[in-house]
Amino acid sequence: xxxxxxxxxxxxxxxxxxxxxxxxxxxxxxxxxxxxxxxxxxxxxxxxxxxxxxxxxxxxxxxxxxxxxxxxxx
Numbered sequence: 001x002x003x004x005x006x007x008x009x010x011x012x013x014x015x016x017x018x019x020x021x022x023x024x025x026x027x028x029x030x031x032x033x034x035x036x037x038x039x040x041x042x043x044x045x046x047x048x049x050x051x052x053x054x055x056x057x058x059x060x061x062x063x064x065x066x067x068x069x070x071x072x073x074x
Contacts, residue, residue, distance in 0.1 A: 007032040010053075014038050015060060016046035025049045 011028050013021045016037045022045045025035045029051020037047040040059040047055040 005031055010034040010036060012036050012038060013046060016044045019045055021046040022049060025052050 011024075011033050013024060013035065016022070016025070016039045021037070025037065025046045026049055028035050029049065034053045035051055036054045036056065037044065037052055038056045038058050038060065039047065040057060042055070042057055044055075046052060
């Protein structure tokens, strides 16, 4: 069975901390989707991937992954 995917829509990864986002960048990039990373750290592993089309060095205020003192559900 072949799955047809529309890969023309760009994907933006916010706060590419650790290696989880690296897997997302690689998986979507292999499918042909253009993937971009937004993170204040210029050396994040996801931005160094060959599948990352571009990186935006931006501090995301209020994007700590927490809301009202509790972790945001995934």
